[in-house]
Amino acid sequence: MTARRLPAQHDPAERTDPERVRITVDGAELTGPAGSTIAGILLENGRDSWRTTSRDSRPRGVFCGIGVCYDCILTVGAERDVRACQRRACDGDVVSLQEETRPDAAGEGAS
Amino acid sequence: MSIVVIGAGPAGLAAARSALRAGADVTLLDSSDQLGGQFWRHLPETSRAAKQHVLHHKWSTFEALASEITQHPRCTIVTSAQVWLLEQRDQGTPRVHAHVGPVDSGGRESLTLEPDALILATGAHDRTLPFSGWTLPGVYTAGAAQAIAKSERIALGSRVVVAGAGPFLLPVAQSLALTGARVRGVYEATTLPALARGWGAKPWKLGAAVGKMPELAGYVASHVRHSIPYLTGRAVVEAHGTDRVEAVTIARVDENWAPIAGSETKIEADAVCVSHGFTPRLELAIAAGCSIGPDRFVEVDARQRTSTRGVYAVGELTGIAGADAALAEGEIAGHFAARGPRSAAVSRAARSRDRFVDFGVRLDAVHAPRRGWTHWLRDDTVVCRCEEVTRGELDSIRSQTASCGLRSLKLSTRAGLGICQGRICGRSVEELLGDNFADGVPTDRRPIVSPVRIGDLAGQALGGSQPDERSPEEPPPQ
Known part of the structure; x- marks a missing residue:
């Protein structure tokens, strides 16, 4: 709960925000200004991690913010491995978070 | 004369404009859906900001470049275009394969181009050295803080530590402050004596850096205004927290960047933004067969030509020297790729480039990571x-x-x-x-530049598209 979108009325760039788009993330409805990336909407709504790593089951979210590290990947509709920091949110996007076990972890109780 | 420019940051935009002015047909590709690259990453077109320029350096240069290029009848701009393969050909410039459409989606339109000349302007990304806890949520590259502040107006934390090496940390701290965060400090690993030696030596060779003084003074003034401490010879050696970062340990480091025992202090923070310089995005240049120098940048001649016929490299691919060098290199490459004649303007750009490239060499000598970092x-x-x-x-x-x-x-x-x-x-x-690898293949080589969905690859193999022919109505079979 630490990242924060600067309210438009306090922005030295004198910004005005467009209408908000609505997405669902694992069933929860989140909104953000049109043109936001999916990562932007998650961050604005207090989420800073949304993936669980396969080996150590650790939380991850944005790291590089420019599409290089792939740490922020999630599933949009039926498509896995979409970089949240690069993909703009479209109204109605259905997003789910990714948690995966490695093939060699099967049967080892990894979840 | 057809020219493809890959990358629409300062170097690529300058290259495109210069090639257009010299009479070429230009196709400009960028993986983002807007122009400007990381340097001018900005608010989405759906937002309005009367004073967006306060968030950027040289914003009017961007507006002039973008406006000339987008209105030019001989310029085709393809945004959301992810180049995933450069294919060398026996005859002619490498063939460019791109997927055009929403980021990472399947069934994107295939675009294949066979230009007469290719200008690579793919830029660089942050290099962040590992430290314990750097995988915790709340730890970011400095570039992430900058990009998300400028394009989303989101500050990644309310009490932020900025650390690493190089002057790029200053605009990052400024962006965070302008986005409502409190920056607890900027921690530069390079020690004060090394900074003084590096930047103070042979000042008569610092022509370009003098040109950068107003920019630097602006950041310093901003630091004073926002009360941001700037400390040298210090590094983040550990981030603490369970499911997200809560604090960092900062240690003093010696000239070789090895932490000094007993010098650690713990600082609470809810975001930590760390970068130790930049790594050029060399994949396409390597795929095109361009020779890479011992400093691991693309080797170019005075006209920005690489060792591969018809392929030019500009901007951070050739050295980390900032936007001024990138603009000058782009102007030169675009002009000569379009077979423009010698001109006063291009000679001016060459002099500007040479000055700023000297600045980049100095930057690297002073701030490049020292091997002592492995001790943390x-x-x-x-x-x-x-x-x-x-x-x-x-x-x-x-x-x-x-x-x-x-x-x-x-x-x-x-x-x-x-x-x-x-x-x-x-x-x-x-x-x-270790440094001496028998196979001599560094980690920069990536023949497939970005992930491709297997259905799209299959569609491509089945003859999905021909050069210069787009098939938007027929997505490849899934």
């Missing part, structure tokens, strides 16, 4: 973020196998084999495994 790692420190490979595992496999081939070491450890393909950890893994 513990055995359980994750080095490869994707595959979660620790320093201890790298050491153990290196000593067990006695292998001196980087490729086999990567296969044994899995370091650098994850989804980022070693972009984040590659050079750190190389430094930890």
Whole structure:
């Protein structure tokens, strides 16, 4: 709960925000200004991690913010491995978070 | 004369404009859906900001470039275009393969181009050295803080530590402050004596840096205004927290960047933004067969030509020297790629480039990571973020196998084999495994530049598209 979108009325760039788009993330409805990336909407709504790593089951979210590290990947509709920091949110996007076990972890109780 | 420019940051935009002015037909590709690259990453077109320029350096230059290019009848701009392969040809400039459409989606339109000349302007990304806890949510690259502040107006934290090396940390701290965050401090690893020696020596050779003084003075004034402490000879050596970062340990470091025992202090923070310089995005240049120098930048001649016929490289691919150098290099490459005649303007650009490139050389000499950084790692420190490979595992496999081939070491450890393909950890893994690899293949080589969905690859193999022919109505079979 630490990242924060600067309210438009306090922005030295004198910004005005467009209408908000609505997405669902694992069933929860989140909104953000049109043109936001999916990562932007998650961050604005207090989420800073949304993936669980396969080996150590650790939380991850944005790291590089420019599409290089792939740490922020999630599933949009039926498509896995979409970089949240690069993909703009479209109204109605259905997003789910990714948690995966490695093939060699099967049967080892990894979840 | 057809020219393809890949990358629409300062270098690519300048190259496109200059090639258009010299009479060429230009196709400008960028993976983002807007122009400007990382340097001018900005608010989405749906937002309005009367004073967006306060968030940027040289914003009016961007507006002039973008406006001329987008209105030019001989310019085709293809945004959301992810180039995933450059294919060398026996005759002619490499063939460019791109997917055009929403980021990482399947069934994107295939675009194949066979230009007369190719200008690579793919830029660079942050290099962040590993430290314990750097995989915790709330730890970011400095570039992430900058990009998200400028394009989303989101501050990644309310009490932020900025650390690493190089002057780029200053605009990052400024962006955070302008986005409502409190920056607890900027911690530069380079020591004060090294800074004084590096920047103070031979000041008569600092022509370009003098030109950068107003910019620097602006950041200093901003730091004073926002009360941001700037401390040298210090590094973040550990981030603490359970499921997200809560604090960092800062240690003093020596001239070789090795932490000094007993100098640690713990600072509470809810975001930590760390970068130790930049790594050029060399994949396409390597795929095109361009020769890479010992400093691991693309080698170019005075006209920005690479060793591959018809291929030019500009901007951070040729050295990290800032936007001014990138603009000058782009102007030169675009002009000569379009077979423009010698001109006063292009000579001026060449002089400007040479000055700023000197500045870049100085920058690297002063701020490039020193090998002592490996002393802040513990055995359980994750080095490869994707595959979660620790320093201890790298050491153990290196000593067990006695292998001196980087490729086999990567296969044994899995370091650098994850989804980022070693972009984040590659050079750190190389430094930890030793410098002399028998196979001589560094971690920069990535023949497939970005992930491609298998259905799209199958569609491509089935003859989905021909050169210069787009088929928007017929997405490849899934």
